Amino acid sequence: MTHHPAPDGRRPPNQGPKAAARNRAALIAAAREIYAEQGLDAPLSSIARRAGVGQGVLYRHFQDRDALAAAVLEENVRQVEQAAGAEGATFSGVLGVMTWHLTESAAFIGLLHSDGARRDPGTRAHASVLSGRVERALRGHLPDGHRLAAADDLMLAVAMVSGAVTGPTRQERERRALAAWRLLDVGVGPVRPLEG
Known part of the structure; x- marks a missing residue:
């Protein structure tokens, strides 16, 4: 300060x-x-x-804008992983924390659409690692036989929802994210940051 x-x-x-x-x-x-x-x-x-x-x-x-955005992404992913590692964590609860980050952070949405949209191979590789960490955190709580259990379905659903997260206010972005999950017939826990 x-x-x-x-x-x-x-x-x-x-x-x-x-x-x-x-x-x-x-x-x-x-x-x-x-x-x-x-x-x-x-x-x-x-x-x-x-x-x-x-x-x-x-x-x-932070040496530049990209370094700051990378730090925000890293913090977002860390919080999703912490939510997944919490005692009693559920798929819908971890999804709620991840959805909060989607509604709060444009950088996080950019991460989930990293396939080719990134400027350089190093940034693309880093985004791929972070995206993999998010997938592992979510998949670790995915119930057996869940509709998103197939190989690419989980992260495709996340990318589809993140694409719907638009709007001038956080409340509007959250409303759209929850509507997108509902259309995919996926239940989401409370949309909130990691507590504690």
Whole structure:
């Protein structure tokens, strides 16, 4: 976070690694929000401002726009994996967390449509790894004989739903995502971020 001089003119003490970790987390959270509102081409200055840090802090953590988007993607995937690893996790519950990320993060939607749309082979390979992690998290809770159990059906359904997630507000995007799952006859648990 940006520190302003104290009333007596002294700067607050440097909080070192604690502040760095806090700033990085704030930047990722801000990027997710800004991307949901303005898309992936939103000004990085808006993200820094929302996080409460200067642009220099943003560039200390992320060398460019792609690095920041990759960090948001990684955090999204990590949360889906954590939801899948939680005690008592169910397919519909994990799907609810993943659907929340679809409605919140344009970067996450981009990941799920990574086949050829990516600019360079390295980014495409990274997106493929992340997509595979999402599939494993979901497939680990897919009930035997589920309609999406066939080889490509699960991620094809996810891609179809993510394609329907459009709209000017998070509520509209969620409404459309749930309607798409309903059309596929797939039950989804509460659409919410990972709790805890």
